[in-house]
Amino acid sequence: MNVIRKVALAIFKDKKMLLARSAKHETAFFAPGGKIEAGETEQEALIREIQEELSSRIDMATLEFLVEVEGPAHGKTDSVVNIRLYSGNLLDKPRPSGEVAELEYFNTTIDEKHHTASGKLIFTALKKKGLID
Template structure:
């Protein structure tokens, strides 16, 4: 099975997390953390900065790695490096996504997360409650 390696930004502001809804492709309509594929020679952090600039016209500060999710979709294996991030500059302009929301610990379960992203929700709740590294 083909492996696709990607990065995801868990953009945090105060007690909220930014979530995006896919506007294209096989998983259109599903909710995810923004990011994308790594290019040859990039570190996960470099890829994340580039992807968020391309997708959301926003400069981010990449913080702690929260998890590396391994998930088997029917057609490929996903390896997703997930980092807590903050906004340095920009207004989170949706260029590729259908919709976006700021979610709190109490509203993280109110969207239909894509399966790989769903596996992060419990860890995020713990992170938001304790403000500690995982």
């Protein structure tokens, strides 16, 4: 089984988390972030991905590790995805950029069609921590 290593950023507002929908997916939303490239640290990957996806910069002084989840990779039957999720503030207002078509804040009442398997794991962990409703 192939393991895809990713890092993502949790951005919270009113007990909801910002999720992004890529142009490749009609309904599924993901935590902003992406694959860690060879030779990159998690923080370097996060900085690059947030700039690419949200046209924004992370306030690195606010960056904090939250949780690690592993589950089925969305749309891939031969892979699992390992996601290390951080929280942090942005220095700029997030805007859809690059492969991102839409941004929206969600809580645990998110419609099932917008969720992924790893997203469910993330939301369960964040609800237990009291970070989202």
